[in-house]
Amino acid sequence: MECQVTFVEATAMPARTVLVTGGAGYVGSHAVVQLLSQGHEVVVVDNLVNAPRGNDAASPLTECLRRVQEIAGKTLNFHQMDIMDRSQLDRVFACYSFDYVMHFAALKAVGESVEKPLLYYKNNVGGSITLLEAMKDHNVKKLIYSSSATVYGTPQKLPLTEDHPTGVNCTNPYGKSKYFVEEILKDLVTSDKEWRAVSLRYFNPVGAHESGLIGEDPQGVPSNLMPYIAQVAVGRRPRLQVFGDDYDTPDGTGVRDYIHIQDLAVGHLAAARKLLDPCFQGFRAYNLGTGSGLSVLQLVQAFEKASGRQVPYEVVGRxxxxxxxxxxxxxLAKRELGWQAQKGVDEMCESVWRWQSKNPNGYRSS
Ligand SMILES: NC(=O)c1ccc[n+]([C@@H]2O[C@H](COP(=O)([O-])OP(=O)(O)OC[C@H]3O[C@@H](n4cnc5c(N)ncnc54)[C@H](O)[C@@H]3O)[C@@H](O)[C@H]2O)c1
Incomplete structure (x- = not known):
């Protein structure tokens, strides 16, 4: 494996070398833009199981990562590999001197996880264990983990605070895999005081980079609401299905906490500052959300306003x-990380529309 070293400009924060697993995916790519823009050296590993290569199969980078470099004006290092492959991980760890790891790589389709639980546990839990073993053996004991609000299961109390029980009523293997890895991280930091882990529990990431160059590009039928709405607006799908309009909410449709992807990416930098703070020890989980909710129909209306297009929908069963x-x-994130979401629903929808209208077929159209 070739070792490339990229020299970066000095910034106020000391430049770090960061391993980003799953950095060719939706959330990871936006975090990589932030890292590069702040002058850090970034090494992405991704097996591309859920990241399209783009049209130029001969390129060493995916189309998404090429655009990440274009936005940041910096280069990154990319290795196409599976985090379950310990020998490949060892080669990457031997090539660089990492300060910490941001771990995004996972499979994330809730429905698929119900059909293929072993695949999800093997990839998300097994892959995380293999990564942690490699980190331990190469003495890189600082991790930022992509967790999810799904670890809370069915909320017993709202708003969801970080001390809400986790793992109880987690109804699908995907959510359980996120919960299991958090538990593994808690045990790991207890066993060895050198380990530090910050788990970021994302609510509903939506939106795209303001340039319209990178965004969410689901393979097949989108399982999340926002990319589905965007594909309807751009004419790729005839109509949206709204699952139930008889909930006890103002307009009867489900209410969720949508967070702009750029706010989420900035949240990772805030978490990294925490992780690297010499006073920080052990494991800490933070919600990354806005603290308020939007209904399905509110999101549809906001998208119609942003795009000037109609989003036809039909109400089906819950x-x-x-x-x-x-x-x-x-x-908690505001208090301890100094981080707070800045962008509202209009910016979320406008950025998605910019991305979707410029790239109606995602990264494949370029
Ligand atoms: N997007 C969301 O709605 C959401 C919500 C909560 C949590 N998360 C978590 O955030 C993380 C990133 O999610 P995303 O939306 O960017 O998903 P994504 O599928 O776009 O990105 C994940 C990336 O990981 C890669 N990957 C998967 N398994 C791998 C493996 N074994 N080895 C190497 N690479 C592998 C995929 O190719 C993909 O590029 C995931 O851990 C996910 O569980 C996402």
């Missing part, structure tokens, strides 16, 4: 396991 409300308390 989906099993869906709940009326889910939203975060965002106060």
């Amino acid at each position: 989906r099993p396991g869906d709940i009326a409300y889910c939203y975060s308390s965002a106060s």
Whole structure:
């Protein structure tokens, strides 16, 4: 494996070398833009299981990562590999001297996880264990983990605070895989005081980079609401299906806490500052959400306003396991990370529309 070293400009924060697993995906790519823009050296590993290569198969980078470099005006290092492959991980760890790891790589389709639980546990839990073993052996013991609001299961109390029980009523293997890895991280930091881990529990990431160059590019039928709405607006799909309009909410549709992807990416930099603070020890989980909710129909209306297009929809039956409300308390991240979401629903929808209208077929159209 070739070792490339990229020299970066000095910035106020000391430049770090960061391993980013799953950095060719939706959330990871936006975090990589932030890291590069702040002058850090970034090494992405991704097996591309859920990241399209783009049209130029001969390029060493995916189309998404090429655009990440274009936005940041900096280069990154990319290795196409699976985090379950310990020998490949060892080669990457031997090539660089990492300060910490941001771990995004996972499979994330809730429905698929119900059909293929072993695949999800092997990839998300097994892959995380293999990564942690490699980190331990190469003495890189600082991790930022992509967790999810799904670890809370069905909310017993709203807004969801970080001390809400986790793992209880987690109804699908995907959510459980996120919960299991958090538990593994807690045990790991207890066993060895050198380990530090920050788990970021995302609520509903939406939006795209303001340039319209990178955004969410689901493979096949989108399982999340926002990319589905965007594909309807751009004419790729005839209509949106709204799962139930008889919930106990103002307009009867489900309410969720949507967070702009750029706010989420900035949240990772805030978490990295925490992780590297010499006073920080052990494991800490933070919600990354806005602290308030939007209904399905509110999101549809905001998208119609942003795009000037109609988003036809039909109401169908509720989906099993869906709940009326889910939203975060965002106060712990504000207090301890100095981070707070800045962007509202209009910016979320405008950025998605810019991305979707410029790239109706995602990264494949370029
Ligand atoms: N997007 C969301 O709605 C959401 C919400 C909560 C949590 N998360 C978590 O955030 C993280 C990133 O999510 P995303 O939306 O960017 O998903 P994504 O699928 O766009 O990105 C994940 C990336 O990981 C890669 N990957 C998967 N398994 C791998 C493996 N074994 N080895 C190497 N690479 C592998 C995929 O190719 C993909 O590029 C995931 O851990 C996900 O569980 C996402």
